[in-house]
Amino acid sequence: MGPNNVDYLSSVTKQAEKLRIDGNNNFKKDRFGAAIDAYTEAITLCPDVPVYWTNRALCHLKRNDWTRVEEDSRQAIKLDNSLIKAHYMLGLALVQRQEFVKGVSELEKALDLDKGAHPKGQMVKEIRQELAKAKYYEWEHSYTKRSWELQNLKEACESALKEKHFLEHVEEFIEDDTAHLEQLEALGRVFNKVAEDDMPTEVPDYLCCRITLDIFCDPVITPSGLTYERAVILNHLDKVGKFDPVTREPLDPSQLIPNLAIKEAVQAFLDKHGWAYKDIIERSASS
Structure with a gap:
């Protein structure tokens, strides 16, 4: 590489860094559009610098533009898989899309990286809070689905028992409802037992x-x-x-x-x- 090329690369790098600083200043003033423009120019000049991508992703996050948060975070991770903020923001974006398993995985990755890089865990509290939210949302989503399925199954079983009871009355003239009621009660106990894990209780x-x-x-x-x-x-x-x-x-x-x-x-x-x-x-x- 000749001297001219070295000088050119040095000039481009300096220009990109100046744009990053401009972006940072705009970000501090909540001028996220101007910050995005500055980071975008820096990326155009030096696309292999991951911090430009994470900085722009953070601007998109402030605008709740989760698709672009995901895109920029993934690109930053391609360049450097050890970036805490990139995994963190990707995790948040995936949770927003209700891809809870993948989102939790990214947040856990960010937490592990932060603990390893910073003994005191500079972002630990924030990541743990978002991780807890993600896991709660994951449970809530699964709980809603399970509840709906259990309710439908319970109603189908009750309907089958009632139909069986009706046929027995018609065909065999059975007048005692005791056995039928006991079956319905037993069915209720079975479904209540299945739902126990989802019912809040005291933590040991x-x-x-x-x-x-x-x-x-x-x-x-x-x-x-x-x-x-x-x-x-x-x-x-x-x-x-x-x-x-x-x-x-x-x-x-x-x-x-x-x-x-x-x-x-x-x-x-x-x-x-x-x-x-x-x-x-x-x-x-x-x-």
């Missing part, structure tokens, strides 16, 4: 933080064997004192160990009882 105590009484997201265990939500116990150690709030024994943040068994138990509970994600959403919104 062992799956909840001792301080907040909320279901765990990131449980950690202390040397004394007690489990707390990581953010909550760290806040206690920072603002109250370096001791276990229950046992009062000395406790340092370095002594906290992830409680993987409880984390797996929480996930198993949430997989079975998707309604519980609503508690996580409400907690995140109020904190």
Whole structure:
């Protein structure tokens, strides 16, 4: 590559960067159309720079233009699969299209990347909140479909029992309705049992933080064997004192160990009882 080519590429790169800065300034002023124009010009000059794509995707997100959010996020991921924001925004776009399984997968990818790249997880809280929403919407969508199917099946079974009962009355002159009523009651119990997992109840105590009484997201265990939500116990150690709030024994943040068994138990509970994600959403919104 000759000197002229190097100078040209350097000039193009500088021009694209200037356009990115212009786009950023417009974005800060909520001038999303102007920001999109600037990022688009930068992309035209340097299409292999992923940040230009994620910046433009964020502008589209602000406009609720989810099709373009998805397009730009996918292009950014093609260029760099480790981009947290690209996976995050793609996840949001897929959830908007009710592609919940794929959306959840992208949000989980963003969460894993953020934890790996940033020990303190700069976007963890935001991603977890959106992930909980996505999983709740996924459950709600499935619940609505299941409820409709169960109701139709129940009505069909009841209709069949009633028809059988009617025929027996006509053909065999049976006057006792006891057996028929018992069959209907048994049928009701069967369908109620099937629907139990979808009915909100109390979350078991062992799956909840001792301080907040909320279901765990990131449980950690202390040397004394007690489990707390990581953010909550760290806040206690920072603002109250370096001791276990229950046992009062000395406790340092370095002594906290992830409680993987409880984390797996929480996930198993949430997989079975998707309604519980609503508690996580409400907690995140109020904190």
